[in-house]
Each structure stands twice: as C-alpha cells, then as structure tokens.
C-alpha cells in the first residue's frame with residue numbers, strides 16, 4: 147500500500163510556492179481539507195494555485211512582501227498548521243487578515259504565535275484566551291527578534307521563520323528541543339539564507355529577511371503520521387504482512403517506528419532513498435507479539451501526532467505501557483489524552499489517565515471487547531482513525547460517532563483500510 151503525501155510538507159510547499167515568483171510544481175501533494183484550506187488562503191492573497199491531476203499541483207507565486215489583502219476572512223477549517231503558519235506569513239505584510247475555523251480549531255491556543263509575532267510588530271485582535279476568530283494587522287517593516295520557544299512546537303517555530311522572510315535583518319529562533327524541521331529544509335531549498343547551529347544542546351535557527359525565493363519542483367514523500375495507523379494495524383492483526391511504500395522517515399518525525407520496535411514490533415526498512423530532500427523508505431511490517439514499555443518522554447516531539455495510534459498498540463501489548471510528558475496532546479484537534487482514554491476504555495482496554503499521559507495495561511494479544519455505542523471523536527481525525535484500527539482487533543467492532551474529520555488529513559483512509567482488510 148501507499149499513503150498520501152505528508153501534510154506538513156504539503157502545507158509548506160504551497161505557502162513557499164506562493165511566495166516565489168515563477169512556477170513551482172508539486173507532486174504527491176496531500177489533497178486533504180487542511181491543505182486545501184492553505185491553498186484557498188494563498189489564492190485569496192494573490193497566488194495562482196492550480197490542481198493539474200492526482201496530487202499534481204502548480205503554484206505561481208507573488209513574491210515575498212507582495213501578498214494581497216484577502217477580501218474575506220480566511221477559513222482555516224480544522225487546520226492548526228494552516229492557521230499558525232499563515233499568521234506568521236501575514237504578520238510581516240502590510241495587510242489586515244482575519245482567521246476563522248471550526249469548533250475544534252476555535253478552542254485551540256493561538257497566544258503561542260501571537261506573543262512572538264507581536265514582538266515583531268504585528269497587532270492582533272483575538273477572541274477570549276487568544277483564540278479564533280482573530281485579526282492580524284501586519285507590520286511593515288516588521289522587527290527581527292531572537293525568540294526562544296517556550297513550548298516544543300514546529301508551528302510556532304515556523305510562524306516566526308515565515309514572518310522573518312519579509313523582515314529586514316536576521317530573525318532568530320532558539321529551539322531547546324528539536325521539532326520537525328520541514329520549514330528549515332524547504333526554506334533552504336527555495337533559496338532562503340537560513341542557518342542552523344547547535345549551541346549547548348539547543349538549535350539556533352537564523353533566517354535573513356527580505357528574501358527572494360526561487361520556485362522549485364517538489365516531490366512530497368508519504369506521510370509517516372498517516373502510515374502510523376497501518377503500521378500499528380499490521381503489528382496487532384494476526385497474520386499481517388504489509389508493505390507500506392514511500393514513507394517519509396525524517397528523524398524529527400520517525401519516533402513512532404523506534405518506539406514500536408522497542409515494543410517488539412517487526413518493522414523493516416527497505417529501499418532507503420531521498421525524496422524531495424527528505425529521507426524515505428518502504429516499510430515491511432509483520433504481526434508481532436508486542437510488549438509494554440515505558441516511553442522515553444524525550445521522543446515525544448518526534449512522534450507528537452502518533453500517540454493515539456501508539457495507545458492502540460499498547461492496548462494489545464503484553465504488560466504495561468507508560469507514557470508521560472504529553473502535555474501538548476491536550477491542545478491538539480482535541481484533548482487527545484482524555485479522548486483516547488475515554489474511547490479505548492469504552493472499547494474494553496485498561497487505561498488510566500494521568501496528568502500528562504496514559505498508562506495502559508495491554509491484553510497480551512487477546513482481542514478487545516469493542517464498543518456498545520459510538521465513541522466521541524471531538525472533530526479529531528486521529529481519534530477516528532486510531533479507533534478504527536482498534537476495531538480491527540475487537541470482538542464486537544468499534545463504532546465511531548463521526549468519520550468526516552478523517553478527510554482533513556487522510557481522505558482515502560477508509561478505502562485503504564477496506565482494501566487491506568479484504
């Protein structure tokens with residue numbers, strides 16, 4: 147099987163393409179609702195963004211500094227990445243931009259990007275608690291800052307770097323814990339003057355502003371976060387032997403593979419190569435007797451989106467799995483600690499919620515009972531997909547209240563699952 151393109155990389159390819167004068171070509175783009183929201187926003191700000199075929203897109207950019215004021219609020223749907231990265235982009239353009247989103251996105255904290263972008267000179271009018279709907283008045287010129295990330299967040303890092311693109315001088319982000327580095331890789335690929343230096347364990351990222359980006363041809367690798375559901379499915383469903391092709395294995399994203407191997411998962415990498423400046427391999431995954439482990443909190447940033455899937459694997463392992471340091475999971479599309487504790491418990495797993503994690507007593511391979519009513523997904527695609535996988539190893543099946551959010555990141559999930567299951 148093959149999973150669709152990486153969501154993080156897809157967003158960034160449209161955004162940077164929209165800032166580079168000339169034609170950027172993207173192949174393997176994820177055509178999920180989140181990325182389509184980014185595409186619509188860049189169109190509303192003057193770029194030409196066109197679909198040529200399956201995953202094949204063409205972008206004609208306006209140039210850094212030349213984004214137009216959108217005529218209506220930008221509807222970001224469910225997408226935190228679109229919202230936070232675009233807030234950064236518009237913060238250093240002389241335009242006013244309003245952002246709106248769905249009920250899930252409207253609960254999520256935006257103060258984490260409002261703080262540094264205000265320091266750069268942008269002005270914000272946000273709803274209570276720094277939430278959507280909000281309006282940004284961009285600064286022209288913006289002021290370069292040196293900003294130390296208070297939370298491990300690639301979205302905050304990227305928002306500041308993207309604002310730095312149209313800011314005179316050098317904008318610096320200091321990252322005490324490394325997070326996904328797709329922005330850094332792609333900004334460099336588009337010709338931005340960006341350096342990364344290790345200083346006393348921290349990553350210091352500097353970008354020179356008033357940049358001129360050069361259009362690129364980008365091949366988007368498969369999304370490891372989407373692959374994770376099928377990796378877990380193959381590990382826990384007896385008899386499975388699945389080859390997942392073209393999975394992105396950037397070390398800042400691939401934490402789940404290491405953790406599942408530590409639990410005894412047989413995951414083999416074949417045909418290691420590079421796609422679009424990112425390491426990629428095909429993964430051969432076989433049903434395995436998993437054992438519970440204590441997950442090192444240091445790996446959390448490299449698998450921050452994969453914990454819901456990991457919890458399902460832990461429910462089927464022999465022994466106890468302990469996860470800690472997951473505070474950021476509480477501010478994703480839903481509170482994923484509580485949502486998964488409730489959903490897995492309803493499906494018969496033995497789960498205990500702690501302040502910043504879950505402790506799960508696995509069945510040792512015995513099937514879960516399954517649910518006797520629908521579990522609540524809270525507009526969170528990853529809760530819906532994780533519980534679908536849990537359904538594969540349950541006696542009565544798992545009922546999910548709402549599968550529509552799956553289309554935000556993985557529109558072909560159900561088709562692939564049906565195909566594999568058949």
Ligand code: S3P
Nearest residue numbers: 154227298299300301302450451
């Ligand atoms: C993303 C960063 C992560 C991740 C999200 C995508 C990105 O969010 O959860 O799905 O593309 O930069 P945080 O920066 O909030 O950790």
